[in-house]
Amino acid sequence: MPSALTVTCEAPRLRAVIDAWLAEGRLEPRSPIALEVRVAEPTAWSGDARSAFRQPGVVVRTSTAGGVRIWWETAPAAAELAPGATTALVTLSPAAADRIEECLRTFLLTVVIFLLRRTGWHHIHAAVAVDPRDRGWLIAGNAHAGKSTTAALLASCGWQVGTDDVAFLAGDAGQVTAIAYRAPIALRPSGHRLLQQDGGVLLPKRSKVGYWPEDLGGRWVPRVEPEVILFTSVAEDDHGERPTRAQPLGQREALTELIRWSAWVILEPEFAQQHLELLAALARQARSFRVTLGRDLFACPERLAELVS
Amino acid sequence: MTRRYRRHPDLRLTALEGEGVVLHLGTRRYFSVNESGLAILEALESPRTVAELVSALRDRYEVTAEQAAGSVRAFLDRCAGSAVVQTEEVP
Numbered sequence: 212m213p214s215a216l217t218v219t220c221e222a223p224r225l226r227a228v229i230d231a232w233l234a235e236g237r238l239e240p241r242s243p244i245a246l247e248v249r250v251a252e253p254t255a256w257s258g259d260a261r262s263a264f265r266q267p268g269v270v271v272r273t274s275t276a277g278g279v280r281i282w283w284e285t286a287p288a289a290a291e292l293a294p295g296a297t298t299a300l301v302t303l304s305p306a307a308a309d310r311i312e313e314c315l316r317t318f319l320l321t322v323v324i325f326l327l328r329r330t331g332w333h334h335i336h337a338a339v340a341v342d343p344r345d346r347g348w349l350i351a352g353n354a355h356a357g358k359s360t361t362a363a364l365l366a367s368c369g370w371q372v373g374t375d376d377v378a379f380l381a382g383d384a385g386q387v388t389a390i391a392y393r394a395p396i397a398l399r400p401s402g403h404r405l406l407q408q409d410g411g412v413l414l415p416k417r418s419k420v421g422y423w424p425e426d427l428g429g430r431w432v433p434r435v436e437p438e439v440i441l442f443t444s445v446a447e448d449d450h451g452e453r454p455t456r457a458q459p460l461g462q463r464e465a466l467t468e469l470i471r472w473s474a475w476v477i478l479e480p481e482f483a484q485q486h487l488e489l490l491a492a493l494a495r496q497a498r499s500f501r502v503t504l505g506r507d508l509f510a511c512p513e514r515l516a517e518l519v520s
Numbered sequence: 521m522t523r524r525y526r527r528h529p530d531l532r533l534t535a536l537e538g539e540g541v542v543l544h545l546g547t548r549r550y551f552s553v554n555e556s557g558l559a560i561l562e563a564l565e566s567p568r569t570v571a572e573l574v575s576a577l578r579d580r581y582e583v584t585a586e587q588a589a590g591s592v593r594a595f596l597d598r599c600a601g602s603a604v605v606q607t608e609e610v611p
Contacts, residue, residue: 461537462536462537463536463537463539463541463552466534466536466541467541467550467552470541470543470550476543477543477545477548477550478545480530480532480545483532483543483545484532487532487533487534487541487543488534491534491535491536491541494536495536
């Protein structure tokens with residue numbers, strides 16, 4: 212079956228690398244989207260920059276006329292998504308092409324996130340999993356909130372894990388589904404030490420160790436219908452010595468948290484209402500909790516399910 | 521001259537548990553509003569006078585004209601000077 216996510220590029224080696232990355236991610240949007248990539252020095256944007264949104268190394272600018280421009284600061288690269296377009300015009304400088312692995316993980320992933328938005332898939336910074344009782348879980352939080360370590364721990368207990376970091380929300384027959392972007396669960400040294408698992412793949416540029424769910428005894432799951440949402444953090448005052456604890460959240464509190472972790476909702480007026488409605492539907496669909504993670508989970512992972520039962 | 525009110529075009533809103541969550545795409549802020557605030561913002565999709573807003577609230581809830589007027593006035597006062605509600609003067 213032809214992929215709905217295609218790339219064109221005149222540089223065959225570069226195209227092969229991008230193709231392989233897209234194939235590994237296992238994303239199959241419901242309508243076609245494309246990356247049209249060329250290698251050249253990108254030009255600075257002279258458009259109507261209403262607002263800029265920054266994340267590490269990447270700047271997203273939206274225009275009052277619609278459309279998005281995405282800029283990679285690490286090595287010059289730019290992508291243009293015209294209003295309504297489902298093809299992104301991507302210009303990689305030779306320096307960016309030389310750093311293609313890093314470029315894929317940060318810049319091009321952001322471009323794909325904005326392309327997928329045009330198919331009704333809305334990005335959320337979250338892990339997704341399915342427990343042994345077949346309940347879907349979504350675990351949202353920032354880069355130091357314990358998502359990856361928790362995802363790895365759950366995989367080691369036989370849970371199905373879709374992603375530790377990048378998921379897409381889509382409405383499907385009245386249900387909100389979280390679609391996983393397949394990538395290794397990337398553990399920092401602290402999480403790796405806590406998990407005490409051999410193996411894994413060194414991700415030296417990220418100073419992390421990567422595991423596929425299968426490496427840990429779990430299985431990969433492409434789609435999850437969340438029934439439980441956790442907004443996690445790791446207590447800084449007690450270094451995780453206190454037991455894991457959970458506080459139930461109302462739907463409105465859950466929605467405001469979801470907005471935080473699905474932050475592109477505030478960009479591109481033409482998609483914002485659909486994105487907001489999807490987050491609200493998810494807040495209605497699932498039971499939500501604010502969870503402070505403790506090290507006790509490593510001795511007793513089932514405590515997580517007990518806390519929300 | 522008559523003053524009419526309209527919600528800012530950058531607002532996006534949704535209802536949850538009978539109340540509202542509002543996104544402001546321009547300021548990138550989001551906030552909650554109570555049930556009557558949500559009803560007023562929904563009515564303000566097109567320009568309305570205070571009298572029309574009072575009527576819209578009374579159509580939706582069993583409240584007196586005074587109660588509805590109080591809610592409308594309080595909401596518009598809170599929005600004054602913010603980028604949530606815009607005003608226009610019409611002859």
